[in-house]
Amino acid sequence: MAEDEFDVLIVGGGPAGLCSSIALSRRGVRSLLVEKHAGTAPLPKALHLSSRTMEVLHGWEVDDMLRPLALPLGDHALFAGSSLADPDHVRHPIWPDNPDVSRQRSVLISQEILEPALLAAAEKIRPGELRFSTRLTDLREDDGPWEPGVVARVEGPDGTRTVRAKWVIGADGADSTVRRVAGIDFPGKDVHRSVNILFRADLRTLVSDRRSAFYHVHNDIVHTLLAVVDNEWFWRLHVVLGDGETYADYADERRQLELVRAAVGVPGLEVELHSCYPWTGSARVASRYRSGRLLLAGDAAHVNPPSGGLGMNAGIQDVHNLVWKLVAVVRGQADEGLLDTYEQERRPTAVRTVAEAVRNHEYEEAPALTERDRRRKHARRRQDGLVLGHHYTEGAFVPDGSAAPEVAEPYSDFVPVGRPGHRAPHLWVTWQGRRTSLLDVFAEDRCTLLVAGPRSDPWADVLPPATQLITVGIGAAAVPEQEAEFREIYGLSPGGAVLVRPDGIVALRMRHRPDTTGARASLADAVEAMHLSETG
Ligand SMILES: Cc1cc2nc3c(=O)[nH]c(=O)nc-3n(C[C@H](O)[C@H](O)[C@H](O)COP(=O)(O)OP(=O)(O)OC[C@H]3O[C@@H](n4cnc5c(N)ncnc54)[C@H](O)[C@@H]3O)c2cc1C
CATH class of the missing domain: 3.30.9.10 (D-Amino Acid Oxidase, subunit A, domain 2)
Known part of the structure; x- marks a missing residue:
């Protein structure tokens, strides 16, 4: 590839752009990030990284470098009083940890401290390139003699340059240039x-x-x-x-x-x-997340009031959803239809997140609350239902006809399930001699078939390309324990299985051991839903 030709152009060096660079580089995809400012954002904004975001960052191996930057866990509280000095103040814990549902705890790191750390992580891994003081000024799709892609004009310290890329991630914030060029509304x-x-x-x-x-x-x-x-x-x-x-x-x-x-x-x-x-x-939520070769992520796609600390978390999770799909398309392992599932999955998520943030804001600003609303507001100090329990209703997975669990307070209450479209639930397991989360068994470059019990038949004979098989149960070669808990949470009988995508979302559930024909057919359905090629 020539010097200014890239697989992916990332516009914007905020949290969404920096995470895109990290995730693409980890998969060996050549990207260029351009950021118009000379450095990362100097002002404090976001503070809270949710447990789900920390799971994602753990998968990218940046969580360990972030934790020392975090405020002490004892600071995870809400204070209310007439002033900071009020001796009669009240103080309530927020975002309490629950190691039964996630190995990760949420952390508090001010955004102007977080961004340089993400930048350092992005700079450490190749082949991603990052150029600051460089502004995207123009963008057009180009089917010319070069393979189809995008031609971008960027202005930097060395003047104006032309950059070619196959795909563009518009992570350029609420006033997104990419969104404007794509003609996407932001209602x-x-x-x-x-x-x-x-x-x-x-x-x-x-x-x-x-x-x-x-x-x-x-x-x-x-x-x-x-x-x-x-x-x-x-x-x-x-x-x-x-x-x-x-x-x-x-x-x-x-x-x-x-x-x-x-x-x-x-x-x-x-x-x-x-x-x-x-x-x-x-x-606001963008009316579309994709226009041709342009894709939106983070605040370019959705913005919400800061109450509840949801915006940046949603942006990082956009990137997690998008990158494995983009990598599969760039590598020719999936057709472009996979990229349409990004909007199918993430746009409704943004609609819900924005509505919840508005509700948080209304609770905070209300001069008086009814007893019922007061209880609801207090319940929202926990956000596991939104953060861990949120699920997709359509996209790159095969629905199995089951209903999502019903909970009294969808924002706070969380019931882990192995239902397609949900985050595959955490379970403490021993893996390669370490006590860890079942989520750590998943691979970011492949799907994972989790089979209940020690036997791998008939699955092993019909495994799609780029899929690892992990048996979970007494006597299993991979995870030789936790069979009852695994089967209960994932809703499987012995020999049943779930197929988990590289982003940890359940793509398929077969509750019972099928015969070879049934296993082959159901895996083929999942491969089709994920737009993957049969040959990998
Ligand atoms: C007061 C406040 C408190 C908040 N608290 C929280 C919280 O606790 N938790 C949470 O999750 N979220 C919180 N948020 C929201 C969070 O700050 C944003 O969601 C987050 O910064 C969005 O990240 P991003 O990377 O999508 O966009 P941005 O951070 O806006 O980054 C976009 C980048 O693109 C660059 N750019 C724009 N146009 C161009 C161009 N043409 N060429 C090159 N570069 C360009 C910009 O300079 C910018 O650096 C808060 C926000 C505010 C204002």
């Missing part, structure tokens, strides 16, 4: 206008007995959220503008100081104001 609404006041103040002693991730503060002067950056010196005051207020009302530094001191509850507190910037919390 929705603005939910709130806000200002972020960033400041430095030594609050270590004040919060030492009440450390939390988010401090909700309500008094006569402020009704606001104080979000942590490092939970010691650096803080972000998030003020939602009231009716009739304008950004100009917050431009005066004396006003900013007054708000900060009122939120902290210490008159005369020594404060160094860092910056104050307006932003709008919106609820």
Whole structure:
């Protein structure tokens, strides 16, 4: 391939773009990432990486380098009081861990600390290339003498260059150029206008007995959220503008100081104001995720209010869903129809995520809640139902006619199931001599057939290409234990099996051991649903 020809052009060096680069490089796919700014984003925004996102990052082997950057687990709490100094404050744990459902715990890392770490990981692995201070200015599809692809114009320190790529991932944020060029609408609404006041103040002693991730503060002067950056010196005051207020009302530094001191509850507190910037919390989902060779991911595809910390997580999971499909298409192992399942799966997920974030915002801003809504709001301190239990209703899998489990609170309540379209459930197992999660047995470049019990027949004889077979049960060669638990959670009898995609989603479930013809036919259905070629 010539110097400026790539399999994939990634536009945007935020979390979605950096993760795309990491995931593509791991699979040996040549990509170029262009980011218009000179470096990663300097301002704190996202803070929360969910347990599912940590599972994904673990699969890309970047979780270990991130954990030391995280705030202590004891900080996973919500504080409510008249100010930080309020002796009568209340404090509730949020996002509690549940090692029965995920090996990973959610972590808190401020985005301006996370992004350089992701960048370092992306720079470490080849063949992905990253160019900062480089802006995409133009993009067109080209079926010319070169093989079909896209011609992009990028402006960087060396002037304007032309780059060719087979595919483009538009990870270029809410104002996406790729989305505009693709002519894709971004319908929705603005939910709130806000200002972020960033400041430095030594609050270590004040919060030492009440450390939390988010401090909700309500008094006569402020009704606001104080979000942590490092939970010691650096803080972000998030003020939602009231009716009739304008950004100009917050431009005066004396006003900013007054708000900060009122939120902290210490008159005369020594404060160094860092910056104050307006932003709008919106609820929008792109009408399409793909136009020809252009694909959208992250905030380019969906934006939501920050309540609940869902936006960046959704973007990283877009990438996880997209990359194995893109790799299969680039390698000629799947037809392009597989890329249409990206939108089929991820767009409804975004619609739900955005709606849940809006609901979180409404609960936070409501002047008063009914008893029922108060209980619901409190239940949302756990988000396993959304994060681990969310499932696809159509896409690259074979539905088996069963119904999804019903739960009282779909946001918080989670029932692990091996139903097609769901994340394959976690189970503690011993694998290659290590105590680990069954999820660690899956491979990112192949499908995995999990068979209940020690016998691999008739599956081994009809295994599709690029598929590994793992037996789970007493006496099994691969995972010689946990048969009863595995069968119960996955809904299998001995000899039944599930086929798991490279992104950990169940593609097929055969509850009972079939004969050879039945096994071959059901696996062929799954191969077809995943648009994979018969020969690999
Ligand atoms: C106050 C706040 C708090 C938040 N808290 C959370 C949270 O706790 N958890 C959570 O999950 N999410 C949270 N979010 C949302 C999260 O910050 C975003 O969802 C996330 O940054 C989106 O990542 P992205 O990579 O898709 O887009 P971005 O981070 O917006 O990155 C897009 C990149 O593309 C670049 N770009 C744009 N156009 C071009 C071009 N033409 N050429 C080259 N480069 C270009 C931009 O410079 C930018 O760097 C929060 C957001 C805010 C504002």
